[in-house]
Amino acid sequence: MSDTMLTHPLVDGPVGPGCKKVDPIVVADNVTRTFGGLTAVDVAHVEIPRNAITALIGPNGAGKTTFFNLLTGFDKPNTGQWSFEGHSLARVPAFRVARKGMVRTFQLTKSLGRLSVLQNMLLGATKQPGENIFTALIKPLWSKREETITSKAEEILARFKLLEKSEDYAASLSGGQRKLLEMARALMSDPVLIMLDEPMAGVNPALTQSLLGHIKELKAEGMSVLFVEHDMHMVRHISDWVIVMAEGKVVAEGPPDQVMNDPAVIDAYLGAHHDTDLGEMTGATPVIEENDVAADNADKKNADKREGAI
Structure with a gap:
């Protein structure tokens, strides 16, 4: 059966690249970004469904992170418009995007190593009167808010099993713990849409x-x-919807099982090897897990050295 003949509860019409969603939280049109003669992003139309887990996948160099950067104000497009909850965010600076409820994390974590885990969390909170140079001089004007956000930070750290490290330097955390900290810090601003790179x-x-x-x-x-x-097994396990990019364009989208068997997706990842299942190919490879463990252990050793230097 053709993809265009399929339907889905999240979609208003047939499933396919750029299909309209029943309740989109983000809508992007004609978004392009070029670097010299290279077109990194060329998205004609894409919609992100509300209250769903959407995976953005594609081979290396597909333009996924660049598209993230454009939507969140960390980069400027050559052309294009996009909206979040019906409000245009095109060319809105990153800090204003975050204040509106669209918050992101980074592939390379951005924790401040010389601040404690708790201090990193407090940086993510909004509406802090103590940040004003005048109110900062009068403790009663900001002390109650600081107590509120500190309590909130401790609750989130407990949820992420990082509370016992709240007074440790962020630099002392392992790579995986820094990922947890970055996700936890993003929740301090009460996001409506959280974007994880x-x-x-x-x-x-x-x-x-x-x-x-x-x-x-x-x-x-x-x-x-x-x-x-990149892990197709993980994508299939957790996502409600999958959008696939290749060479800067959206080449496919749909529910995970459908997308994994889409010839356009298989071609983007594997060339002509259409007899290979993407989920099986990346699903459970011991070498990958061993490399993950090795990388995390190396991060922890380096962090220990940095903490000693501090």
């Missing part, structure tokens, strides 16, 4: 399961999730 990259299998559980909890709490990921 390769949240599982470099994380050992034990913490991967923890991160997966937290992502599912985000949806259960009413948030929408958009994440970039």
Whole structure:
């Protein structure tokens, strides 16, 4: 059966690249970004469904992170318009995008190593009167708010099993723990849409399961999730909807099982090897898990050295 003949509860009409959603939280049109003669992003139309976990996948160089950067104000497009909850965010600076409820994390974590875990969390909170140079001089004007956000930070850290490290330097955390901290810090601003750029990259299998559980909890709490990921087994396991990019364009989208068997997707990843199932290919490879463990252990050793230097 042709993809265009299929329907889905999230979609208003037939399933296919650029299909309209029943309740989109993000709508993007004609978004392009070029670097010299290279077109990194060329998205004609895409919609992100509300209160769903959407995976953005594609081979290396497909333009996924660049598209993330454009939507969240960390880069400027050559052309295009996009909206979040009906409000245009085209060319809106990143800090204003975050204030509106669209918050992202990064593949390379952005924790401040010389601040404690708790201090990193407090940086993510909004509406802090103590940030004003005048009110900062009068403690009663900001002390109650600081108590409120500190309590909130401790609750989130407990949920992410990081509370016992709240007074530790962020630099002392392992790579996987820094991923948890970045996701936890994003929740301090009460986001409506949380965008995760390769949240599982470099994380050992034990913490991967923890991160997966937290992502599912985000949806259960009413948030929408958009994440970039390469592990097709993980994508199939956790996502409600999958959007596939290749050479800057959206080449396919749909529910996970349908997308994994789409010839356009298989061609984007594997060339002419259409007899290979993407989920099976990337599903359970011991070498990958061993590399994840090795990477996480190396991160922890380097972090220990940095903490000693501090």
